[in-house]
Amino acid sequence: MTIPTLLASQFLSAFADNAILFAIIAMVLGQLPDWYVPALQSVFLVAYVVLAPWVGPFADKLSKPKVLIIANLIKGLGVVLLLLKVEPLLAYTIVGVGAAIYSPAKYGILPEIADHQQLVKVNSWIEGSTIAAIILGTVAGAKIADFSISWALITIITLYGLSAATAVMLPKLNPRGNEQESVLKVFVTDIRQFFNTPRARFAVLGASLFWATAATLRVIIVAWTPLVLDLTSASDIAELTLFLAIGIIVGSAVVPHLIPIDQLRRVRVAGYCMAIFIGFLAASEDLWSARGVMFAIGLSGGIFIVPINAALQDIGHNTIGSGGAVAIQNFFANAAMLLAVGTYTAVSAMGANPVTTLSVLAGIVFVMTLLVSLNLPMEAIQKKDP
Numbered sequence: 001m002t003i004p005t006l007l008a009s010q011f012l013s014a015f016a017d018n019a020i021l022f023a024i025i026a027m028v029l030g031q032l033p034d035w036y037v038p039a040l041q042s043v044f045l046v047a048y049v050v051l052a053p054w055v056g057p058f059a060d061k062l063s064k065p066k067v068l069i070i071a072n073l074i075k076g077l078g079v080v081l082l083l084l085k086v087e088p089l090l091a092y093t094i095v096g097v098g099a100a101i102y103s104p105a106k107y108g109i110l111p112e113i114a115d116h117q118q119l120v121k122v123n124s125w126i127e128g129s130t131i132a133a134i135i136l137g138t139v140a141g142a143k144i145a146d147f148s149i150s151w152a153l154i155t156i157i158t159l160y161g162l163s164a165a166t167a168v169m170l171p172k173l174n175p176r177g178n179e180q181e182s183v184l185k186v187f188v189t190d191i192r193q194f195f196n197t198p199r200a201r202f203a204v205l206g207a208s209l210f211w212a213t214a215a216t217l218r219v220i221i222v223a224w225t226p227l228v229l230d231l232t233s234a235s236d237i238a239e240l241t242l243f244l245a246i247g248i249i250v251g252s253a254v255v256p257h258l259i260p261i262d263q264l265r266r267v268r269v270a271g272y273c274m275a276i277f278i279g280f281l282a283a284s285e286d287l288w289s290a291r292g293v294m295f296a297i298g299l300s301g302g303i304f305i306v307p308i309n310a311a312l313q314d315i316g317h318n319t320i321g322s323g324g325a326v327a328i329q330n331f332f333a334n335a336a337m338l339l340a341v342g343t344y345t346a347v348s349a350m351g352a353n354p355v356t357t358l359s360v361l362a363g364i365v366f367v368m369t370l371l372v373s374l375n376l377p378m379e380a381i382q383k384k385d386p
Contacts (some may be wrong), residue, residue, distance in 0.1 A: 007129050207309065207312065212339070252306050
């Protein structure tokens with residue numbers, strides 16, 4: 001029952017993570033400047049980047065179920081602050097701190113409860129349930145907040161509490177980290193060690209590419225949909241992104257049958273497909289073709305990211321600790337997201353056309369997939385990293 005219990009705990013936490021964003025948007029929409037919502041997303045991501053050197057060792061220093069409990073309580077505290085009318089940027093920063101602590105334990109626990117060959121399958125379950133939580137949490141959070149923001153926040157606090165309570169039922173796992181003199185020094189050393197191994201370098205860079213692409217695509221769609229499809233309501237735009245999420249769920253489900261963890265090089269094909277389908281989206285002119293292409297982008301993305309996550313956890317578990325490995329991944333992925341979204345914001349402010357921007361994004365993803373794939377030589381496929 002260990003894996004189902006973990007899935008339940010993570011589903012509840014991910015559901016609340018996405019419900020809270022839309023609850024806050026409902027709080028500030030129409031009352032604060034346009035820059036405020038992007039600022040909310042930024043303070044959430046900044047916590048991942050700034051705390052990256054510390055959250056990995058923290059996740060490995062303690063039993064990971066205990067870390068999951070602590071992280072949920074911190075996220076719940078952020079929501080309590082919102083309920084008490086504290087500045088949303090500050091409160092959401094606290095939620096981001098909890099999420100940054102949660103992530104290394106969420107993924108780092110997997111190689112401790114699943115063997116080497118099961119990792120891709122377990123990762124597919126985690127990714128699928130997380131995307132389902134994103135879909136349901138987004139819809140539920142928005143609808144409850146439309147009825148009552150206070151009730152939405154109370155519901156979210158309850159979900160974080162239930163997630164923490166579920167994590168209590170996980171088996172007690174031994175800590176895997178050691179006492180360290182300088183966290184920053186160790187973090188830099190861990191990064192160097194990771195980038196000295198081809199599979200780990202590919203995993204970190206590949207994950208960064210995926211998340212930067214996903215974050216940028218989500219922002220571009222908001223401008224592209226009204227221009228090309230003449231859809232202007234938030235619910236219509238959310239419905240279109242739903243097909244992207246469904247595609248990721250399907251991709252996460254089928255990838256264990258397509259790419260074993262020892263055949264990581266195969267994921268580059270999914271990366272190329274993701275780029276090509278983004279190009280197709282730029283050429284789409286009607287709703288149903290856009291929905292189909294969004295599904296295909298998500299399908300390719302799910303196939304791309306799940307084996308990468310599994311490989312990174314497996315390497316970390318056998319080297320610096322899986323929590324530390326996920327923290328490194330989070331650092332680079334979130335830094336890439338901030339850079340990508342910031343770049344898009346700048347070119348958008350200069351009047352860039354969303355269709356042109358999508359085409360450019362497709363080209364960048366294709367080229368970056370090629371460059372990242374060069375970090376995984378053929379001879380690195382069958383042998384395990386030291």
